[in-house]
Amino acid sequence: MKVLIIIPAYNEQENILGTVNKIKEYSEELDYIVINDGSTDNTEKILIENNINHIKLINNLGIGGAVQTGYKYAYENGFDIAIQFDGDGQHDINYVPNICEPILNGQADMVIGTRYLDKSSSKFQSTFMRRLGSNIISIFIKVFAGKKITDPTSGFRAVNKKVIEEFAKEYPKEYPEPESTVSLLVNGYKVEETPVNMNERTGGTSSIRLWKSVDYMVKVVLAIIIDSISLKRRRKK
Amino acid sequence: MQLSLRISLIIIMLIYLFCIAKSVKRKNMRIGYLVFWSIIGLLLIIALIVPNLVNNISRIVGFEIPLNMILSVAIFIILYLIFHLMTLISKEEKKNTLLIQEVSMLKKRVEDLEKKEE
Numbered sequence: 450m451k452v453l454i455i456i457p458a459y460n461e462q463e464n465i466l467g468t469v470n471k472i473k474e475y476s477e478e479l480d481y482i483v484i485n486d487g488s489t490d491n492t493e494k495i496l497i498e499n500n501i502n503h504i505k506l507i508n509n510l511g512i513g514g515a516v517q518t519g520y521k522y523a524y525e526n527g528f529d530i531a532i533q534f535d536g537d538g539q540h541d542i543n544y545v546p547n548i549c550e551p552i553l554n555g556q557a558d559m560v561i562g563t564r565y566l567d568k569s570s571s572k573f574q575s576t577f578m579r580r581l582g583s584n585i586i587s588i589f590i591k592v593f594a595g596k597k598i599t600d601p602t603s604g605f606r607a608v609n610k611k612v613i614e615e616f617a618k619e620y621p622k623e624y625p626e627p628e629s630t631v632s633l634l635v636n637g638y639k640v641e642e643t644p645v646n647m648n649e650r651t652g653g654t655s656s657i658r659l660w661k662s663v664d665y666m667v668k669v670v671l672a673i674i675i676d677s678i679s680l681k682r683r684r685k686k
Numbered sequence: 687m688q689l690s691l692r693i694s695l696i697i698i699m700l701i702y703l704f705c706i707a708k709s710v711k712r713k714n715m716r717i718g719y720l721v722f723w724s725i726i727g728l729l730l731i732i733a734l735i736v737p738n739l740v741n742n743i744s745r746i747v748g749f750e751i752p753l754n755m756i757l758s759v760a761i762f763i764i765l766y767l768i769f770h771l772m773t774l775i776s777k778e779e780k781k782n783t784l785l786i787q788e789v790s791m792l793k794k795r796v797e798d799l800e801k802k803e804e
Contacts, residue, residue, distance in 0.1 A: 503794075504790050504791060504793075504794045505790060505793070505794070506786055506787070506790045507786055507789055507790050507793070508786050510783055510786055510787070514783045514786070514787065517783075517787065518787045518790065518791065521787060521791060522791060525791075622779075622783065
């Protein structure tokens, strides 16, 4: 069973080495690939100096394009499971077995690590506004794709071989997390959730402002509606 | 419209068509687009040369003032153009993404192979 951890990184010079070292400490057998999304800081230098397995995108693509590169790499190298893992130290490597388990059992094609399912396990529950946003997106996914996903914007997720192939071919670029979830659900894949612990960012800044998040919300909801309708149409044909 | 204004506008339009012809020669724009711009130029020249053409058309169609018709038509053409351009940009973006991904992956593969040889 070959497992690949995909770590997208854009200007993560403070965090990337720590994230990769934690993965190496956790297990020597886990394969990983860092996708350096055209960083303008010292990320690339750090990756080369520490001999970290990585792909340097020759231009900035955004999170969607970077993650898809990871799935393409997983597809070309015949990996059975790919795990998406943030480069900023938010995700906890100790939850990798939890997130892989439903895939190994054949219960799911994609597993999303969620902060909201089990209140006791996660120290970082995030702010009220973020939760409100997640809830609204959740409701729309439930209505248009037919399944309740409690943490649709979580970037900690594992997928099996079939989904790796699917994502290598086509992966949404604008709002990748909720959109990819909707497209899998509409296409009849099984998506499950498992509770995980998330840390607050250890360095760098997460720039989420009120107006920006309202703008994000509206566009994500529209994307969900458009995706689900157009995909259903295509399936009928 | 005064004759002098009419003549100067016709001259401007001729210069415009000349510029288009020059672009055709240099091949710095797709021929399809050049056809579009030449048709617009020709229509404007016809409207300037034929007396009362715009007035008559706008009366038949039902506009109260000819200017209204010209502005509406112009806005529709511009909206269409912007829509067309946005579609094109989105398509090009997709192609560009694919290109960046494939080139970056190839680069990594080549570097890995070079390391192995060493």
